[in-house]
Amino acid sequence: MEIYIESLLNGLLMGSIYGLTAVGLTVIFGVLKVINFAHGSILMVGMFVAYWCVTLTGMNPYLAIPIVVPLMFYFGYFMQQIVIEPVFKAEKDVREPITVIIVTTGVWYILDNLALMFFGAEYRVAHTSVTGKLFELPGGIYLLQPKVYGFVITFACALFLFWFLKNTVMGKAIRATSLDRDAASLMGVNQYRIYRTAFGIGTAACGLAGCVLIPFYYVYPSVGLVFDIRAFIIVVLGGLGSIPGAIIGGIIIGVIEEVGAMFMPSTWTELVIYGLFLLLLFVKPAGLFGSKQDF
Amino acid sequence: MKALIDSHANKYLLAAALLIALLAPQIITSPSIMQIMILTLFFAYLTSSWNLVGGFAGVLPMGHSAFVGIGAYTSTILYLHYGLSPWFGMLAGGVLAAVVGIIIGIPTLKLRGAYFALATIAFGEGIRVLVENLDMIGPFKVNGPRGLLISLAGNSFKDYQFTSKESYYYIILALLLVVLAMTWVLMRSKIGYYLSAGGEDPEAAAALGINVPRYKVMAMAISCFFTALAGTFYAQMFLYFYPKSILGLDMSFEIAFIALIGGRGTIVGPLLGALLLRPLNEFTRIYLGGILPGMHLVIFGLILILVMIFQPRGIQEPLTRLYRRILYRIHGS
Numbered sequence: 001m002e003i004y005i006e007s008l009l010n011g012l013l014m015g016s017i018y019g020l021t022a023v024g025l026t027v028i029f030g031v032l033k034v035i036n037f038a039h040g041s042i043l044m045v046g047m048f049v050a051y052w053c054v055t056l057t058g059m060n061p062y063l064a065i066p067i068v069v070p071l072m073f074y075f076g077y078f079m080q081q082i083v084i085e086p087v088f089k090a091e092k093d094v095r096e097p098i099t100v101i102i103v104t105t106g107v108w109y110i111l112d113n114l115a116l117m118f119f120g121a122e123y124r125v126a127h128t129s130v131t132g133k134l135f136e137l138p139g140g141i142y143l144l145q146p147k148v149y150g151f152v153i154t155f156a157c158a159l160f161l162f163w164f165l166k167n168t169v170m171g172k173a174i175r176a177t178s179l180d181r182d183a184a185s186l187m188g189v190n191q192y193r194i195y196r197t198a199f200g201i202g203t204a205a206c207g208l209a210g211c212v213l214i215p216f217y218y219v220y221p222s223v224g225l226v227f228d229i230r231a232f233i234i235v236v237l238g239g240l241g242s243i244p245g246a247i248i249g250g251i252i253i254g255v256i257e258e259v260g261a262m263f264m265p266s267t268w269t270e271l272v273i274y275g276l277f278l279l280l281l282f283v284k285p286a287g288l289f290g291s292k293q294d295f
Numbered sequence: 296m297k298a299l300i301d302s303h304a305n306k307y308l309l310a311a312a313l314l315i316a317l318l319a320p321q322i323i324t325s326p327s328i329m330q331i332m333i334l335t336l337f338f339a340y341l342t343s344s345w346n347l348v349g350g351f352a353g354v355l356p357m358g359h360s361a362f363v364g365i366g367a368y369t370s371t372i373l374y375l376h377y378g379l380s381p382w383f384g385m386l387a388g389g390v391l392a393a394v395v396g397i398i399i400g401i402p403t404l405k406l407r408g409a410y411f412a413l414a415t416i417a418f419g420e421g422i423r424v425l426v427e428n429l430d431m432i433g434p435f436k437v438n439g440p441r442g443l444l445i446s447l448a449g450n451s452f453k454d455y456q457f458t459s460k461e462s463y464y465y466i467i468l469a470l471l472l473v474v475l476a477m478t479w480v481l482m483r484s485k486i487g488y489y490l491s492a493g494g495e496d497p498e499a500a501a502a503l504g505i506n507v508p509r510y511k512v513m514a515m516a517i518s519c520f521f522t523a524l525a526g527t528f529y530a531q532m533f534l535y536f537y538p539k540s541i542l543g544l545d546m547s548f549e550i551a552f553i554a555l556i557g558g559r560g561t562i563v564g565p566l567l568g569a570l571l572l573r574p575l576n577e578f579t580r581i582y583l584g585g586i587l588p589g590m591h592l593v594i595f596g597l598i599l600i601l602v603m604i605f606q607p608r609g610i611q612e613p614l615t616r617l618y619r620r621i622l623y624r625i626h627g628s
Contacts, residue, residue, distance in 0.1 A: 106600035232416065275421060
């Protein structure tokens, strides 16, 4: 029995971290209406930044958050400005620009392979003060400490984003732009600045996820792919553009993975997830928390 | 007058291109160059098949390798188990792929761009994971991640096996010409006009009484049929394939990107894309791969971004303009 509870809890913890990476994707989609195919690669960059911060200075991975997150925010901010914006301007009348999807894939190829050139293909593990430490729960249930911290940080981040979007001027402008770009820009919102900020928030979430993952997860140049397709599935499951949807979708996927692995080979759980995803697209394309107008 | 000059010149250009394509294997003797040429045509064929749905119907299918895999597995299984000639197995694979394309297309082609792209990725990856995890599909052996090996039959037309690379070159060239002709006919038919109308503005087309999803599904079926034929070609040329080589996300993405860089929705676009990118990809891999692993993909990514920034409709547009300008200069009008 304990083993099932343990895997359920582990799925919950890991799923929340999937959710964190999906939050970034969903914010970007919500505002720009673009699937950022480079999202996994950006997560990889975030993980490498966190890895080097921790490895070079020996600092606590959670203390690295105030360094890594702003760095990654500006990384996304300028990436949007320099690479994506020119294409976006050319296609601004299109509701769902396709060319931009291609550009983000170009960024994916470049980032992944630059990482390969600079860091090599080997798997790296950061040795931090929390790596490998366990919490013992009554009944002989063990949970990895960094996963628990990740869970807490994810929820704090989601709550913060919620507050930010609801109560700040910038947040309101972002929501207005995601509802109706033209109306928002008529109200005096600089839409391109909003796009950059939204993209920055999306990449900052990757930076945060990097800090959270680095104590217990390997980092290597194509690690993004592991999270990429999961994040796509999660955001569609939760409804593209919805932050609670991303977190809950992430937890659902995480739980399916961990609990499913008790009953079948772990590669089969992947198949269950793809099947579930396709089924959902046919039954309820807007996802659990999506709005009808989005699909 | 302009149109007349154009159509005459186009005829000459077409004839010249065809002549070059037909004579090339007689002049080029290096087997490695020949291999690159075959793969270039192979991708030109795949992208042109993709273009039937990705170009005209205004959607972005990102899981076409699934159909390449269906073609390869069907013809190979029929050949290994029943001794059926791959020439017939190829058609069987094509029909099966078309049926799967219809089944997957009916619900997904109603979805908007982003959802459709994601759905096709999930479908393609789902097929790959499925095949990688199965040793048998029903009574047929697929060998999981180890893939299938086709027994050597020597130089035999019936078995779709040839000792010379030339034969494969001419087969893929013929297939390419067929799919290009098919595209040409389709573009000028009622279906083609409905498709491009639906691709550009689905609401307006539906308001005119066009059943947009039905034509999209038709285009999908045709596209999947042709895509699957390439699977058999791949299997018979290499005589060995495994899920990662033929069902992977890489191939799906490469098919879509070559079409987009060349210019989707035109006949020459995918062709130009493949002619430019494939050799470039091969040569950069050969010359840079040893020194800087991954460099050739960085270059590929850069090209992707630059083309999309400066020529979002693909490289066919400036090239067609250049071609026209040269024509009028020659004719002095």
